[in-house]
Amino acid sequence: MYEQKIRKIMAGIVEKNFSIDEAVKKLKFLPYEDLGFAKIDHHRVLRKGFPEVVFCQNKTKEHVVQIVKRLSKNNTQVLATRATEEMFNEVKKNIKNTQYNKYSKTIIINKSDKIMKKGKILILSAGTSDINVAEEAAVVAESMGNKVERIYDVGVAGLHRLLGNKEKIEDADVLIIVAGMDGVLPSVVSGLVGKPIIAVPTSVGYGASFKGIAPLLTMLNSCSPGVVVVNIDNGFGAGYFASLINR
Amino acid sequence: MYEQKIRKIMAGIVEKNFSIDEAVKKLKFLPYEDLGFAKIDHHRVLRKGFPEVVFCQNKTKEHVVQIVKRLSKNNTQVLATRATEEMFNEVKKNIKNTQYNKYSKTIIINKSDKIMKKGKILILSAGTSDINVAEEAAVVAESMGNKVERIYDVGVAGLHRLLGNKEKIEDADVLIIVAGMDGVLPSVVSGLVGKPIIAVPTSVGYGASFKGIAPLLTMLNSCSPGVVVVNIDNGFGAGYFASLINR
Amino acid sequence: MYEQKIRKIMAGIVEKNFSIDEAVKKLKFLPYEDLGFAKIDHHRVLRKGFPEVVFCQNKTKEHVVQIVKRLSKNNTQVLATRATEEMFNEVKKNIKNTQYNKYSKTIIINKSDKIMKKGKILILSAGTSDINVAEEAAVVAESMGNKVERIYDVGVAGLHRLLGNKEKIEDADVLIIVAGMDGVLPSVVSGLVGKPIIAVPTSVGYGASFKGIAPLLTMLNSCSPGVVVVNIDNGFGAGYFASLINR
Amino acid sequence: MYEQKIRKIMAGIVEKNFSIDEAVKKLKFLPYEDLGFAKIDHHRVLRKGFPEVVFCQNKTKEHVVQIVKRLSKNNTQVLATRATEEMFNEVKKNIKNTQYNKYSKTIIINKSDKIMKKGKILILSAGTSDINVAEEAAVVAESMGNKVERIYDVGVAGLHRLLGNKEKIEDADVLIIVAGMDGVLPSVVSGLVGKPIIAVPTSVGYGASFKGIAPLLTMLNSCSPGVVVVNIDNGFGAGYFASLINR
Amino acid sequence: MYEQKIRKIMAGIVEKNFSIDEAVKKLKFLPYEDLGFAKIDHHRVLRKGFPEVVFCQNKTKEHVVQIVKRLSKNNTQVLATRATEEMFNEVKKNIKNTQYNKYSKTIIINKSDKIMKKGKILILSAGTSDINVAEEAAVVAESMGNKVERIYDVGVAGLHRLLGNKEKIEDADVLIIVAGMDGVLPSVVSGLVGKPIIAVPTSVGYGASFKGIAPLLTMLNSCSPGVVVVNIDNGFGAGYFASLINR
Amino acid sequence: MYEQKIRKIMAGIVEKNFSIDEAVKKLKFLPYEDLGFAKIDHHRVLRKGFPEVVFCQNKTKEHVVQIVKRLSKNNTQVLATRATEEMFNEVKKNIKNTQYNKYSKTIIINKSDKIMKKGKILILSAGTSDINVAEEAAVVAESMGNKVERIYDVGVAGLHRLLGNKEKIEDADVLIIVAGMDGVLPSVVSGLVGKPIIAVPTSVGYGASFKGIAPLLTMLNSCSPGVVVVNIDNGFGAGYFASLINR
Amino acid sequence: MYEQKIRKIMAGIVEKNFSIDEAVKKLKFLPYEDLGFAKIDHHRVLRKGFPEVVFCQNKTKEHVVQIVKRLSKNNTQVLATRATEEMFNEVKKNIKNTQYNKYSKTIIINKSDKIMKKGKILILSAGTSDINVAEEAAVVAESMGNKVERIYDVGVAGLHRLLGNKEKIEDADVLIIVAGMDGVLPSVVSGLVGKPIIAVPTSVGYGASFKGIAPLLTMLNSCSPGVVVVNIDNGFGAGYFASLINR
């Protein structure tokens, strides 16, 4: 649609429907909606393949509600991450078909059930405390139309728990591995299989884990190739990237 | 006035109105007002061109009120930054014409409306969450007599939102660009126009943004020249410096 | 082959060709070759899909030569990264069909030309100084059977250089983006297209780039989704991961 | 020239001299010259007001010579920073009117003497060891048509050396202040005058100066407003920004 | 007293009042009082010249009360730092002549007024927000028998406020200078006079002051000699060290 | 038991009781119990010599209760660390013989008293504020069957307090030394005796102790050999490792 | 011997052979030999169980030779670590039975072969490049009378190389595990066996390994208990501590 609009504008010049200056002006007001505090990117789905996702952290409740409302008008699905339960309650008052996941802290608005499940993304977490981040990745990947499987609490302190799931690991198309503290799980899995691994360091830990720096460095330095890294606690980014691969 | 006082003192020596020792003493008690916990710099407007601005963070409510009261006696305008709503309420009880901006956290006392708008400072923010810092810059620049225009939420995740505002960008005299997370907006704008850009990193973000270190480093390392940087969240400093350029 | 060997050993137990203890022993001597200072992983191609790559940095010249010699006996292709010209000269004396790339610092031994080009990996570099790292990624991806295209020196200081290559960017399956200093290129490209982007920070820069920390943080904090990150200067890891996606 | 070319291309569409698709293609090949390892930005002077400056650090001698040669064809002046004496010797063989400054490590090629001196930029250095960085700023500012004055070695260890130059400080339009170690000079000068101050931390120092981190932090935290900061040792950026203000 | 006890024990051996083994045992039980959770060092005044000072931070209210009670039995003065008002109220219930200073957060118990004032310690603070730390230094120095003078809010943003107090500065024996944010005050004062300066960085500031790291580094790198540094916010250490010099 | 199960499975193959594929399946379902959010490692005692210890920090109350309940079915003793009093109260409702230690924040469930005391572990703390961490080490070591002795508050500010306990130090088999702030105690003790010392840095301190980084670095750099280090505040790890030595 | 000397001195007081003051003096000149630049600790073997080890790094060649000469007079074995080949050549000229190990950079002087091998220390290295550090640990442990076995290059990139050595791992009394880059090997081995593991991070790696910080943090945060850590590249400390356990 976006490219068509651009071609239409250019064609308008050719057909002398409007001047060059008018065309330049038109180009500037292409579809984003300006709320002052936010510029809503309604045509991101055309440019990137998925609609804009609302990152709620650091935003006021009022801003979140307004942004979600506008997006839900133009899209069959809206996803908001890092949302508090309070934000959800406010959104729910305004919009139907709204669901909240208390682990992943996500709000999802679905106007259609037709999301087709394709590919398979396997999400591993090293510990029980990493589940929130893992769930953010899972919900994002699911909302983007992927089959998602979860295996939680398979850190190397009990290596057999991991090895006992080797078949599932070999069966996946993409792996998302979520780990805090020492962050060694991606390196170990990468030594076992030749699948693309997206490693997500978490801020789970204490002392010299430095709120996720330790697992972040471990993952960046993985001596087994096939591992890439996203920001600390960035389950969203991992789920999103896995979806890009799966497409 | 300050230089005149100094010359007057020196002239006093020449005219033998007082001894050298008395002159030295006079020089020491030039116009700052000593409250014990604070030394109020009433003649800063002479030395720097703008009156002292009260930085409220880390001060007690009582100290803020007293300092603002003294400054408002000798100046037609007083500006206080990083003020809580509670501080404002206390100040309001004591002084007229007091206004509070809940985004910028500023208190302004204006005894005259004669501030002349000159030059044009354009303030861009990468995201909605960066608005508080952007507003601090805007309020400071406005209070110092500049025309200020704001364009918020034009981060590179939707580059067309930025490009759609290119005319306004080319029309400004100075740009203040406020961004957290990856902090790339100043580099990109600097690649488009040859205007002085004051980059303000914000503490907005999570994980490896390290409360503003990530955008701070991005901005310091901008490979496109024409970008200078102020402290994390220092909207005040950016607004102040833009005013110095505009003068 | 590896799984067959394992099944063969297990079958040997069933058929009572050898005892359980003998079987356990056999499993231990499965195909890695022990040189004392190194254990060569001849069957990695079976486990991971690509043969072991020799990382030469921090190894002695003698060790590199011996490892490369052993690998070249069992594989039709051997790749060694971070190799000095001196190492190459020593390897060349011992093995035929050896080639050295002075930008990527790679040694390649190819006994067959049959590598099939599939998929398309586009490698962008922000500056001329980032080429060494970009070439490491390119050589690795090519040696793993991918079509590779390069566009170098398209940093945002001249944004039109990037935009002028937008078609090629949209045509690629995977993007590898190599940047030092402020490291903003991946964020900007990610705002333009919905392709998986592997960002490689480089140690190019000075002062507050801290040998690659600045671009590393920029990339980890990219506010546009679809970006993952590898270690500083890790062209190899980026080329390898891109190949995993392309498979 | 650049905008004219764009308008000409658009006019070409209107006059049906070529199709829209041909126009899009033309736009992509606008004037940057592709050397493979570098894309030379011949029209930066149109976009930013100054021609591209060659940053030689981390480039090979061969690359520097080729880039400088191409730029010198289309510009009446070429500036290259962080150049070694060896690079200069190689450039000199190929191009006339080439000058090298061993303190600032700059190469300048001037085909015309008509640079008009306007405005006044004052450059202060805290110590003798900061002169190289100060000279880089000075040479850049001079080559961009500014009057430049230097006062070196006026650090606060002998405050009277600074105070003795107060008149010159008050007489300048913009101040560039270069300091390593504790980096306090910009704060002190900012307490004295109301001029825009561009602070340049240097890597001069030892121990806990951490190659420039200490003065960088000092300058970012300046409690006297009116100070902005550029990267460690970035004399170029300071001279460039001062020129933008002066314009 | 302590050395006498030791000599007495040794003399006891000589006079065969007890065996060597008994002497060794006696030496082990010299005067510290073991409360299990704390070993109270009653004879520190003999070894170091001042009695043990109770550092209350990180201790429970119960522990503080018990330690203060025991110390107050054997000493004419007890000093406790980093005490909360709640701790003070609990101590007051148990011990007479107890005073609390809400700025310095100190509890003082004085059984005698005979503390002799000698020497002169001048305490400067850069800002109003640094007063708590400055007061901790002041109270400690006073309790150790020094004359103490305070000049607060004389940071370099208004250099004349400092210069106006130059006589007092030259009149002091030791200077304690307390500063947060950029921490430049000690360097500047050190450039003016040849007095020993104890610099105390404070955690006052925001963003890149990193809770006191910025002023700490500034002070460690002071290019004017005569400055030593204590831990961030360590008013106690500065007051104590100044007293050692003054003795 | 675990090895027997494995041998039994392999024997089952030999005796043709089940096929190879069935055997592989059996191996995968060896005793860990999958709760979804956690995989309980019932046979860790067989693999590591001690049962799994529950690390409660970052877990929800509900998760802790469920994990402790399952473990207490299969083990005569269960240990949970970093437990809040609230978690304990919830556990107590469900399980008998449950004890809570408010200093060490540990929950212990003991179904048998037969733990045999052997070896001797001496735990030293530098200050009163380090006791919580020291107690965690003590409780862990005791629960693993060791004799434990504690000497608290023997930091070097009063070196005689340490020297007065030299006999006990020489009498121990392993030393655990817990210290915050400057963390010098392990170095000093290591200069006195030739015992294995496990150093535990604590987050006790302020300013430049950086929540335990200062003592961590001190301990890692101990110039007296015989000192190893665990994570900041990791009393558990120290107690566990000391038990491994003592076994 | 040392304690006897002390008792003898004390007995001398009892028997009035010398006065108390003379005794105090004697105590001060107990056996360390003062070379001015070094105080040689001849009786460390009595206090710590092993003679002083010479740490050559940062010492001049001349100082090393003199210290080694003096130590070799009073000890049947002398060990010097971090010695250059040049230092060795100088030592060899002066002392017999001197041996140099070019991997571990150690000089050993042995006047007797009677060192009894006891216990078993197993040393694992993750990569070939970690061998130098591993050898330092090995040589130190051997010189202190332990049986030492080495398994090198068993990092998790090829997990089967590690698992193939599981028997040897279970057979050892103490494990020393040396790893750079991601440093995950200790965590993985700790998940397999219940042996005390001394983890040694190495400076091997590049980029975000930050010369050993990455593996250091990984090891400190190991989520599997039973791992303690020494300084980066500190093979000596690991070998020494393993010997203390083995005693």
Place this chain on the structure above:
Amino acid sequence: MYEQKIRKIMAGIVEKNFSIDEAVKKLKFLPYEDLGFAKIDHHRVLRKGFPEVVFCQNKTKEHVVQIVKRLSKNNTQVLATRATEEMFNEVKKNIKNTQYNKYSKTIIINKSDKIMKKGKILILSAGTSDINVAEEAAVVAESMGNKVERIYDVGVAGLHRLLGNKEKIEDADVLIIVAGMDGVLPSVVSGLVGKPIIAVPTSVGYGASFKGIAPLLTMLNSCSPGVVVVNIDNGFGAGYFASLINR
């Protein structure tokens, strides 16, 4: 002399020998000598009590020679620190009575022997490798007229070496304690005596000593009061400050 000159200038105004403007001019040209690259502070001895000391690091040989020559004209003693042997050789050619100390890297020019020894400064070093820094402190203190005593290599690895020197420690007026690696020596000595201790961290060490950060932090966090800190390797600053105390 300086104050006299100022008074003379002011008197000149009173006596109408010159105008106010002429007086202001005179004040600006008070005695510092401007070499362009350096402003020599001839009257620092009047302001600070000691002449300017030349810090040679980061200066060119030519600059050092010129500065030393000018200073030696107006002072009976000149001190230059961080000087290379090459600088010394160049200075020697130009000036008589020049001496070089290869440990402290100092050049001293003495035209008079009349320096009076007063007070007593004791300098302790933890190791042999710390001697260079200790010598810098010693030479500076001696050149400023203090009695200096040295005790080197008394680190806590052999605590008796320190305790054997306790008398000398108690006899000193000020202590300078130089230590690298763990930097614990100042804390330990401070626990023994009540003398002012100036702690100097050195860059001696490896791995996690981070070129002096570890001992710097240890010293800043000393839990025994009476310790202040200077920059890493800053022997000069320590010697200078000790002299200020001794005066």
